[in-house]
Every structure is written in structure tokens, then in C-alpha cells.
Amino acid sequence: MHSLPMVDSVEVLGLLEELKEGRTRALARSITLVESHRASDRVAADVLMDHVNRALVQTDHPTPRGWSMAVTGPPGAGKSTFIDLLGCQALDRGHRVAVLAVDPSSAKSGGSILGDKTRMQRLVTRDQAFVRPSPAGTMLGGTARATQEAMDLCRYAGFDWVLVETVGVGQNEIEVSNLVDWTLLVLLGRSGDELQGIKRGIVEAADTVLINKADGDGLEAALQTCSFYRSALALFPPHPLDGWKVPCLTMSALQETGLEDFWDTLHTLQALPGYEQWLRYKRSEQRVHQYRRKLNQALWAAMGEGRGSELGPTIEDGVRNGHDSPASAVAKTMEALGLPGHRMNQALQKR
Ligand SMILES: Nc1nc2c(ncn2[C@@H]2O[C@H](COP(=O)(O)OP(=O)(O)OP(=O)(O)O)[C@@H](O)[C@H]2O)c(=O)[nH]1
Ligand SMILES: [Mg+2]
Known part of the structure; x- marks a missing residue:
């Protein structure tokens, strides 16, 4: 395989075969392989990813296949609850849905991954869904070291919807937006002064803003916050996708309201004349980003070895x-x- 080293490729070939058939166990094993820190696994992972990435580039043209979206936002905003709901609806619409949740707590607790699994209760019971909490490990702006590889593996295994949940407010949102086609920022209704706490750069990295918990006592604050963001977003520089104006929507993931508006925005987006070309551009930038990140990792590894x-x-x-x-x-x-x-x-x- 070109300039990559030869490995005992029986395992890799086996994984590729099973991935092509969409087997979730092979997908889980492949993600474990690319997340591994062992030097011997790194070679196998590179050979695997070399094949996967080549295949994806071929299927990316002329019409990019699949859709990846980051769901970011502060802790407790309702990201998992939203993904559970949206993921189930996407399945009902015929998509295959994969969720990668970066669990920051697992780094401390040594791999407690129950939190997110239990908050996506409905999705994890569905046959067509794949839910994978990844330990944060060596954090790279809130995404696990191998999130991008894991996303590519999901797409190769036929998951046409890949959702990534990341926690945090800061560099994370900006970093993760380089890995995905679309970035959704989930926020809560807040009073005026607290709004100042959200940094401009975070909002700028968002392609859609969602104010969650627009229900019960929180409804009024959510509507106010949403109207604040609508005015603020109008002052931002134009979105790189021609004709797209970053919308702000309200929603209650708990009461399952506001989801129709979200689907409508997705349809509007996909109907834009420049959408496919823009998506191809995004994918090519994602590949360059992956190269740079891997180069960085390789240099650091070389420093160590x-x-x-x-x-x-x-x-x-x-x-x-x-x-x-x-x-x-x-x-x-x-x-x-x-x-x-x-x-x-x-x-x-x-x-
Ligand atoms: N009232 C209300 N509560 C909600 C809503 N969505 C989520 N919650 C609740 O908010 C809490 C946090 O929800 P999660 O979905 O776990 O939030 P998260 O953003 O994934 O949280 P972390 O992953 O810990 O950052 C849970 O108790 C949810 O039941 C909503 O729309 N309305
Ligand atoms: Mg969560």
C-alpha cells in the first residue's frame, strides 16, 4: 500500500470486509484500534485508515455521501437528550445513525462511560444505531485523539449520519468544527448579563444555534435568548456557504418540540444551489486538517521515540x-x- 509499511494485514483485511458489510462489532474494534496508543497498533491503524480514506474520497465524488454534525455546547445544555431524539427521527427517515460522544469525565474516572449511554436511552436500543462514547484521552480541543478517524470509519461502514457530541465552551467548539460538515451549538436560555459569558468565536464557529429547554419556566428566557442571538448573528460576517444565514431556533428536547423547525432548516440548507460544492470543499479541508493533525502527532511521537x-x-x-x-x-x-x-x-x- 504505497509508502505505508507492510503489516500482518490479515486482521486489517478482515476488518475492512466486515466494515463494508456495516458490522457494528467490526466498527467498534476498528475504532479501538485507531484510538490505541500501542506502536504496533498504530501501524495497523494507519494501513486501515489509508484504505478507508481512499475509498471515502472515491465515494465522496461527485456527490458527497453522508452527513456529519457536531453537537457542542456547555455542560447540561441537553446535547445528549437532543441527539437521542434527533437520532431516532433520523433512523425513522431511513438514515443509519452513528453517535460519537467524547466523554471528558472518563479521563478522570478511568473510563466511566455510562453517563452518555444512559442519556441516549432510546437510540442505544435501536438496531440501526451505533453509539460510541470515546474517552477524551489526550484532548485535542475537546475531541478525542482519534475522533476524526472514528468518523471516517463510521462513514465507511455505511453510517450516513454521524453525530459528534463534545462538551465545553471554548476552543473545543472551534476545533471540532474542523472535523465535521456542520456545527450545531446548543445553548440555554439565560438572562442578559450571562449572555456576555459566551465568547464570540464560539458562536462564529456555529452553523446553527439552538436554544434548548424552551419549556415550562424556561420558555420565556429561551425566547429572549433566541431573539438576542438572532440580532447578534445578523452582525456576524457572512457564512462561507453562499446564501446561508446562521439561524437560531428554540427547542425542548425533553418535550420534543421545535424539532420540525430543525428539520426544515436542514432541508433549506440542502436545497441551496451551492450546497454540494460547499460540502466537497468542507470534506477536502477536513482531509487537510487530518493530515496536519496526524503530522503533529507523528512529530511528537518521534520526539518520544x-x-x-x-x-x-x-x-x-x-x-x-x-x-x-x-x-x-x-x-x-x-x-x-x-x-x-x-x-x-x-x-x-x-x-
Ligand atoms: N426542561 C428541560 N430539561 C432538559 C431538556 N433537555 C435536556 N434536559 C435535561 O437536562 C439535563 C442534562 O441533559 P443532557 O442531555 O444530559 O445534557 P448534555 O448537554 O448532554 O450534558 P453533558 O453531556 O453532561 O454536557 C438532563 O437532566 C435532561 O433531562 C429540555 O429540553 N427541557
Ligand atoms: Mg451529554
């Missing part, structure tokens, strides 16, 4: 205590990795 193994922490210490500037530390790192031609090295040596 290769010539830089002892040097890595020493260089960081140098930056920490001010002995090295970040720029000179990069030059040293390049040298430690045996990467050629960093001009700063020469300049530093001359001094």
Missing part, C-alpha cells in the same frame, strides 16, 4: 525557564529530529 526522546522535555524546560526562545527551541527540535535546513540553527551557531 527517536533521537529527540531525551531532548524533548529538556527543550521544553528551556522554553519554560526562559533559557530558549520558542523560535530557538523549534530550531533545536528540528535538529533533534534530523530535519534538514533550519536556517536559524546556523544563525544561532554563528552568534
Whole structure:
């Protein structure tokens, strides 16, 4: 397989066969493989993903297949409840639905993944659904290390709806929006002053804003918040998809109201003339993002394994205590990795 190393590929070939048939057990095993930190698994995972990504690019053209959406927002906003409901409706409409939930608590509790499973009670009992809580592990802006690979595996296994739940308010929303076709920000109704707490960048990364818990005592606050966001969103720069104006909707995931409006916005989106072209663009950017992220991981791994193994922490210490500037530390790192031609090295040596 091109420049990738040869591995005992029996297992990988077996997985690929089963994935193609849409077997969820093979999907779960494949995700475990790409999440693994073991060096031997990394090679097998790369071979697997090489095949999967090539196949996806072929099926992505001319009409990109499938749909991925991140559901982000602060803790307790109702993301899981919403996904449970929306996922079931998507199944009823003939989609195959996969949910990847990044569970931040599992890093601390050593893999307690019950929380999200129990909050998607209906979805987990459905045959056509695949629900996978991933430990946050080495966090990369709120997504697990291998979320993007897991999404690709889901799509390869025939899941045409891939939903990713991430928790947090901050860099997370912005990072996860690079991995998916669509970013949905779920918020709660709040009083005016609290609104200031949501940073502009988070809202800017959203393709749709949903104010949840628009029910009972919370209804009034939800409507007010929604009207605030509608005015605020109108002042934002235009969305990269021509003709799309980021909508703000209200919903009650608990009482199951407001979902029709959500489906309507999806249909409006998919009917836009530039939608398919834009989706192809998004997918190509996702692949570049994956390359950059993997390169980053590979460089760090090389620092740990290769010539830089002892040097890595020493260089960081140098930056920490001010002995090295970040720029000179990069030059040293390049040298430690045996990467050629960093001009700063020469300049530093001359001094
Ligand atoms: N009143 C009301 N409560 C809701 C609604 N949606 C969710 N809840 C409740 O809010 C709580 C949190 O819901 P979750 O769906 O777990 O929220 P989440 O955003 O996934 O939470 P984390 O994953 O912990 O960040 C639960 O007790 C839900 O029953 C809603 O529309 N209205
Ligand atoms: Mg949740």
C-alpha cells in the first residue's frame, strides 16, 4: 500500500470486509484500534485508515455521501437528550445513525462511560444505531485523539449520519468544527448579563444555534435568548456557504418540540444551489486538517521515540525557564529530529 509499511494485514483485511458489510462489532474494534496508543497498533491503524480514506474520497465524488454534525455546547445544555431524539427521527427517515460522544469525565474516572449511554436511552436500543462514547484521552480541543478517524470509519461502514457530541465552551467548539460538515451549538436560555459569558468565536464557529429547554419556566428566557442571538448573528460576517444565514431556533428536547423547525432548516440548507460544492470543499479541508493533525502527532511521537526522546522535555524546560526562545527551541527540535535546513540553527551557531 504505497509508502505505508507492510503489516500482518490479515486482521486489517478482515476488518475492512466486515466494515463494508456495516458490522457494528467490526466498527467498534476498528475504532479501538485507531484510538490505541500501542506502536504496533498504530501501524495497523494507519494501513486501515489509508484504505478507508481512499475509498471515502472515491465515494465522496461527485456527490458527497453522508452527513456529519457536531453537537457542542456547555455542560447540561441537553446535547445528549437532543441527539437521542434527533437520532431516532433520523433512523425513522431511513438514515443509519452513528453517535460519537467524547466523554471528558472518563479521563478522570478511568473510563466511566455510562453517563452518555444512559442519556441516549432510546437510540442505544435501536438496531440501526451505533453509539460510541470515546474517552477524551489526550484532548485535542475537546475531541478525542482519534475522533476524526472514528468518523471516517463510521462513514465507511455505511453510517450516513454521524453525530459528534463534545462538551465545553471554548476552543473545543472551534476545533471540532474542523472535523465535521456542520456545527450545531446548543445553548440555554439565560438572562442578559450571562449572555456576555459566551465568547464570540464560539458562536462564529456555529452553523446553527439552538436554544434548548424552551419549556415550562424556561420558555420565556429561551425566547429572549433566541431573539438576542438572532440580532447578534445578523452582525456576524457572512457564512462561507453562499446564501446561508446562521439561524437560531428554540427547542425542548425533553418535550420534543421545535424539532420540525430543525428539520426544515436542514432541508433549506440542502436545497441551496451551492450546497454540494460547499460540502466537497468542507470534506477536502477536513482531509487537510487530518493530515496536519496526524503530522503533529507523528512529530511528537518521534520526539518520544527517536533521537529527540531525551531532548524533548529538556527543550521544553528551556522554553519554560526562559533559557530558549520558542523560535530557538523549534530550531533545536528540528535538529533533534534530523530535519534538514533550519536556517536559524546556523544563525544561532554563528552568534
Ligand atoms: N426542561 C428541560 N430539561 C432538559 C431538556 N433537555 C435536556 N434536559 C435535561 O437536562 C439535563 C442534562 O441533559 P443532557 O442531555 O444530559 O445534557 P448534555 O448537554 O448532554 O450534558 P453533558 O453531556 O453532561 O454536557 C438532563 O437532566 C435532561 O433531562 C429540555 O429540553 N427541557
Ligand atoms: Mg451529554
